[in-house]
Amino acid sequence: MSKIDEKKLQKKIAWSPHENQQKILDCQSREKIICAGRRFGKSALCAYEILLEALQPNKRIWITAPSYELSNIVFDQVLMFLSKAISNEYFKVKRKPFPVLKMDNGTIIEGKSCEAKSGMLGRSTDLVVIDEAALVDENIWNQYIKPTTHERKGRVFYISTPRGLNWFYTKFLALQKNGSAFRFSSIDNPYFPFPNATEKERNKEWEKIKSSVPEKVFRQEYMAEFLTEAGLVFRGIEEVISEDCTSEPQKDASYVLGVDIARHEDYTALTVVDRRTKNVVYIDRFRGMDYPQQKDRILTCAKRYNNAKIIVDSTGIGDSLTSDLKRFAYVEDYPLYSNKAKLKLIDKLIIFIDQGVIRIPRNEDLINELKIYEVKVSEKSGIYQYSAPRGRHDDMVISLALAVWGLMPNKIKDEDEDDEFATPYTQPLTQYE
Numbered sequence: 001m002s003k004i005d006e007k008k009l010q011k012k013i014a015w016s017p018h019e020n021q022q023k024i025l026d027c028q029s030r031e032k033i034i035c036a037g038r039r040f041g042k043s044a045l046c047a048y049e050i051l052l053e054a055l056q057p058n059k060r061i062w063i064t065a066p067s068y069e070l071s072n073i074v075f076d077q078v079l080m081f082l083s084k085a086i087s088n089e090y091f092k093v094k095r096k097p098f099p100v101l102k103m104d105n106g107t108i109i110e111g112k113s114c115e116a117k118s119g120m121l122g123r124s125t126d127l128v129v130i131d132e133a134a135l136v137d138e139n140i141w142n143q144y145i146k147p148t149t150h151e152r153k154g155r156v157f158y159i160s161t162p163r164g165l166n167w168f169y170t171k172f173l174a175l176q177k178n179g180s181a182f183r184f185s186s187i188d189n190p191y192f193p194f195p196n197a198t199e200k201e202r203n204k205e206w207e208k209i210k211s212s213v214p215e216k217v218f219r220q221e222y223m224a225e226f227l228t229e230a231g232l233v234f235r236g237i238e239e240v241i242s243e244d245c246t247s248e249p250q251k252d253a254s255y256v257l258g259v260d261i262a263r264h265e266d267y268t269a270l271t272v273v274d275r276r277t278k279n280v281v282y283i284d285r286f287r288g289m290d291y292p293q294q295k296d297r298i299l300t301c302a303k304r305y306n307n308a309k310i311i312v313d314s315t316g317i318g319d320s321l322t323s324d325l326k327r328f329a330y331v332e333d334y335p336l337y338s339n340k341a342k343l344k345l346i347d348k349l350i351i352f353i354d355q356g357v358i359r360i361p362r363n364e365d366l367i368n369e370l371k372i373y374e375v376k377v378s379e380k381s382g383i384y385q386y387s388a389p390r391g392r393h394d395d396m397v398i399s400l401a402l403a404v405w406g407l408m409p410n411k412i413k414d415e416d417e418d419d420e421f422a423t424p425y426t427q428p429l430t431q432y433e
Contacts (some may be wrong), residue, residue: 001330006056013051013084018190020182021045026207029180032174033133033158036185037222039193045151046129047077049157050109051085054078054129058106060124060152064114064145065131067391068098071111074131075099078109095153120144124151133171134163135372135389137364141167163372169226217375232351233346233373233386241367242359245279255281255308258403259298260395261321262287268294269399272305277406278358281305283366285396295324302329311402334402339385349401358404366396373397 010016016156017025021041024034025048036042046063053059063078065071079101091103098119099111114121114136125148130136149156160168175181186192186206193205210218219225249255254275262268268289272282284301302308307330312320314333322333334343352358353370360366372392376385388394 006052009085013048013079013081015044015048017041017045017048020184020188020190023051024182027177027180027182029178030153031158031175031180032157033168033175033181035160035162035168035172035181035183035224035226036188037161037184037224038190039186040184040224041191043131045132046074046157046159047081049271050078050127050129051081053155054082054101054103054107054109055085056105057105057348059108059126061107062112062125062128062145063099063109063125063131064112064120064128064136065391066114066135066389068108068111068113068116070132071113071393072099074129075101075109075111088120113141114144115323117144120148123148123388125149125154126152128221129157129159132389133158134160134166134168135392137368138167156407161221161224163220165226165228172226174186179303183224185224205403208418214375233375234350234353234370235265236356237367240353240356240358241362242279243282243362245277245359246283246361247274247279247281249281250274250306254304255305256306256403256406257298257302257305257310258399258401258405258411259310259312260402261294261313261316262289262395266393267395268297269395270298270301271357271396271399271403271409272301272308273400273403278352278407280358280360280400280403283361283363283396285365291321295321299323299328309406311406313398313402324430332406334405336398342386343384345398345401345405349397349404352407354403358398358407363396366400369394369397 001385018041018367024032031064034042034045050061050063053061061070061072065073082101090105092098093102094102098113098116101109103259105130117140121144128145128149130145148154155260158168158171162169172181172183187202191197192202197205207224213221216227220227242355254273256273257273258273260269267285267287270282270284271280273279274281282301282305284297286297289297298310302310310325310331311334312322312331313323314335315337322331325331334341334345367391372389373394374387374389376387
């Protein structure tokens with residue numbers, strides 16, 4: 001195939017790289033890592049790289065991300081570029097069960113989710129783009145993605161904002177040695193905050209963002225700095241991890257069970273905490289169960305842990321389930337209808353972790369959710385919101401927070417036991433024995 005005239009191609013797709021994007025494009029390394037702040041233009045840059053590869057015959061290209069939702073960001077950008085570059089009759093797109101674009105020249109572009117690891121087996125790739133790479137588990141990279149690049153000597157682009165000093169940071173340092181690691185802040189995009197903005201408008205928007213978000217958020221999300229502490233919300237996570245805090249139910253012990261009910265493709269998560277020791281003694285997580293099965297599993301868990309008090313998010317499907325659970329167990333509903341309610345819930349968990357009041361097991365799913373949990377600030381209202389990053393789950397964080405909500409602030413003595421908790425729920429649970 002003849003060499004692509006990029007100037008003509010860029011004119012056709014109505015996109016051209018800004019000067020800092022061009023520095024990345026000029027790098028010919030097989031591996032490139034881009035650590036950049038929000039609105040730098042990472043997705044468009046990688047979509048263009050994919051377009052150049054896709055116009056060559058018989059290529060297999062992957063767009064991988066922590067979830068299909070996130071992989072669709074770059075996939076959709078590629079589709080937009082391709083629709084402008086060539087006629088739609090030369091390629092076909094399928095969205096389910098995962099995004100696939102097949103071209104008449106034999107090239108295949110696939111969107112991959114790190115939650116569906118089995119879909120990454122047995123293939124060879126010419127180009128892999130790992131979007132939000134800092135949120136991808138290192139084992140997924142080593143065991144499922146990296147092996148696909150060996151046979152065809154495939155290229156790999158890692159793009160992300162940083163998330164502490166994890167494997168993305170280590171990879172950045174390694175590639176920095178040969179000049180294929182790039183770090184840019186959001187304002188390093190000359191089109192920030194919009195094309196043709198004056199220097200005064202750029203500085204005004206930059207200072208507005210800087211003053212409206214916590215310093216740590218600004219440094220990580222907009223300055224693209226690698227910070228020592230991974231989490232934006234929870235500090236001291238490693239200090240509260242215990243290798244032996246999980247346990248079977250203890251006689252005369254009192255427990256709280258936090259329940260986050262699955263919505264759509266999410267998980268239902270259960271977390272049991274010992275009220276006296278503040279240890280997380282049991283964790284359960286599942287999805288794909290119908291309503292009666294979820295109810296049975298929750299009640300069985302509560303019964304096993306000495307008729308534990310259940311605290312459940314009663315919004316949405318949780319409302320009807322809470323009503324049903326109250327027929328059989330001691331239930332407190334905590335409706336997360338408002339942002340204010342969620343702030344109160346998460347703030348208490350922040351304090352318990354920051355002050356080392358609780359102990360959590362070395363459960364990687366829980367630890368990862370805690371480390372990537374974010375605080376976001378609305379640019380319009382200035383209101384803070386806690387949430388998982390887009391495309392990620394927070395069911396285990398919410399389940400833990402609900403359990404912690406039922407705890408007193410500090411370790412308590414026997415005589416301080418609350419009567420409400422000291423007397424377990426005694427209604428017969430014969431069907432859950």
